[in-house]
Amino acid sequence: MELLERLFGVIGDLTWGWSLIPILVIFGVFLTIATGFVQFQFFKRMFRVLSNKQADPNKISAREALLISVGGRVGGGNIAGVAVAITLGGPGAVFWMWAIAIVGMATSLVECSVAQLYKRADGTGSYRGGPARSIIHGLGEDYRWLAIIYAICLIAAFGVGFVAFQGNTVAGAAYDSLGIDRLWTGIFLTAVTGFVVFGGIHRIAKAADIVVPIMAIGYIGMALIIIVMNIGEVPAVFSMIIKNAFGFEEAVGGGMGAAIAQGLRRGLFSNEAGLGSAPNVAATAEVRHPISQGITQAFSVFIDTILICSCTAFVILLGDVYVPGAEGIDGVALTQQSLVHHLGDWAQYFLTAAILLFAFSSVIYNYYLGENAITFLTDSPMGILGLRLLVMGVIMLGAVAPNATAVFFFSDPMMGILALVNLLAIMMLFPIARRILQDFRKQLKAGVERPVLNIDDFADLDLDPEAWPKREEKAT
Template sequence: MGLLDTLFGAINDFTWGWSLIPFLVVLGVFFTVASGFVQFRFFKRMFNVLTGGDEDNDPTKISAREALFVSVGGRVGGGNIAGVAVAITAGGPGAVFWMWVIALIGMCTALVEATLAQLYKRTDENGDYRGGPARAIVHGLGENYRWLATIYAVCLIASFSIGFNAFQGNTVAGAALDSMDVPRLWTGIALSLLTGVIVFGGIHRIAKAADVIIPVMAIGYIGMALVVIVLNVFSLPAVLWDIVANAFGLREAVAGGMGAAIAQGLRRGLFSNEAGLGSAPNVAATAYVKHPVSQGITQSFSVFIDTILICSCTAFVILLADVYQPGAEGIDGVALTQQSMVEHVGAWAQYFLTFAILLFAFSSIMYNYYLGENALIFMTENKMAVLVLRVAIMGIVFLGAVAPGATAVFAFSDPMMGILAVVNLLALMMLFPVAMRIITDFRTQLAAGVAKPVFDPAQFPDLDTDPSAWPDAPAAAAGRGPVGST
């Protein structure tokens, strides 16, 4: 066990310690500049997905909005409540500014990786779409790189479906115990059964559940934060100045000053919005859209919702209260957010926050399960394997909930996610020229007056795409059959 701890610790230090975060930042900046700041050019278009104005929905398919809400449910989790508090405690208010910066850069990375996931998606036997970085690697780079795709798939299952689901179960059970004295056992049973009801329904049930849970979750939390901001509106300019001043070292709030603010802000932003980590593209590929870039724009919007909106809500709740003390150590993230909320609106806020954590965590469990299912189906067509995974996820959530120290067993999650991100970023670098061709095609159609650009695989014969995944293309109307496989 000691050897494994040492190994995973070394992997974690190599990836998250010094190499991965600069890699993500540099690559995000490169994508932004090389694409002509595409995330800002298409910013107004992002909001169309909320009304369905950018796509014609097929009731038998996963819509762009449903895919958006599933991915938002995955990106938004306990980290948006606890993680932001930790970043502010360790990096000062300036960490919030750098969190915003990395989100704006990450919006482009999210657009690129989701576009590629859509481009190389495949139609399965049920008529649903499957895709993601593993399939993009195989169909975009060739069969010689299947080993790389397999490493990605294994790390995806280990980190998200196993490790992070145990963590989410632990978070919910801990919050329920602290605020309402609900024993961990009962929380574990309820959460495990609820998880089973959703995951045994597959991606369609996950999408339908997310379409209800995520708007309630996001609107409720943002609404509460707006109430706090209105109650403290005259203090807001001072808080904003504090954020900017600390970000550029004009006012040092914690040891390390500007350096600590940058490090904590970038780390929290990247952990929260997952742009470039290779997880959300698995969900992005499930959507029925007319053009790959349409879903790329939608996934870019999910980064905006996660970090610019929801993480900022937590930051303002904390910084507008008197609970936070710069430089204080040993403060639990959830406790800091909860105490700040209670100071603003009263003791009932702790129950509201517990409910928010429940929704945040459960949406993440649904998302984490689907990532594992998608990775597993990429590696094997044995249907029994999916059944085993579903039962295992229920057990993992239960174990994480009932045993306070159970998550220590899953210490491999962060290093596995580090390897996952490195593999994904390598693939993104190699496939970026292809992504730019697809983005250029989208722009060209818009410039020609096409309100809803349509992707035509026949225009890209050198790419290993599945024409059956693009029913709106002219070639599909002519009866062209599918090519490619899982």
């Protein structure tokens, strides 16, 4: 076991410690420029998905895919991770968190558009897709080994490891604030998760359609109340964030360098742009053009970081609890104490409910990523059944035996490999992404309100005609 821990520790150092964050940042900037600042061009268009109505109730709509994705991106990191980033990097970390989110919107748009393009109909009215299938159908069978590495890492990191951590987070929050025994929380969370995941992607979508708006609107609404209560101090907070971000004021040791490092790391971990997870969900949606879903997923990054992470940041920075550079900081405790400072003791129970919803939405999202990877590796239904039972088991394990989550030390290193494989695939498939982006823009320029992918225009690509049926109307 010690040897394995060392091995995965080295992998983690080589990915997250040395290469991955700089690559994600540089590649995100490249995609922003190479796509003509696409996240700004289509920003207003992103909000259309909120009123999206799906004509076919048997399909996953763009809105449902967005909510599943938001539910996965938004988790404990939006509450605890932001607090830790501010403590270790100073208020300036918030600015760099915003910066990487804006860049990440372009990355997410590209990776999710490619996943949409190469999605396959599964014969049940649903679609399967994601980087593994994009590699096979976009790069060819010679790269199957790369797709297999991706699928295995996806199952290990998201389908198993992170599920255990979410179970641990929920049970810990319920015990600390409500005194509920971890066993009862574990039983409840396991049962509810089992009910949802055994219903497949459609039940997952329906659950996300209910849970995500409640948790997002509730959390943002609470933060807005606190901002309004302290409206006179908001300009000073903005000034503090900017000054600390560029080294004009030093809140912690390391100054500007610490702010950049913590902000970029928290932003990337939170919004997952470029990590190769969200494309698996993006591919499930029924849309007219791949870029449409790419735009939707860019919006997901905006919601996660610019909105929800910023809520946590302002709750903390507008209060008196925050101490720059404090050692041994518990991120959840800092956010909780800041809420109590602003709103009173009842706020700690609100935060517990928020953590419960955030973690649950992440669990079902992480499960689906694992399921999608399993269906790529094997056609046997026993594979999916085995994963469902495994997920329920590790949720229970994480809830009742918090120290047992140390067994899942491989999660972050596996996510590091996953991200590198995904970025490599995006780089090789970027010319294809640029083609469909040009097609989308060309139709908009011609006056088409809702562009449609015509599969005949891409006859040289390995696309699924069942996933992209011909449509008679291009403008409706």
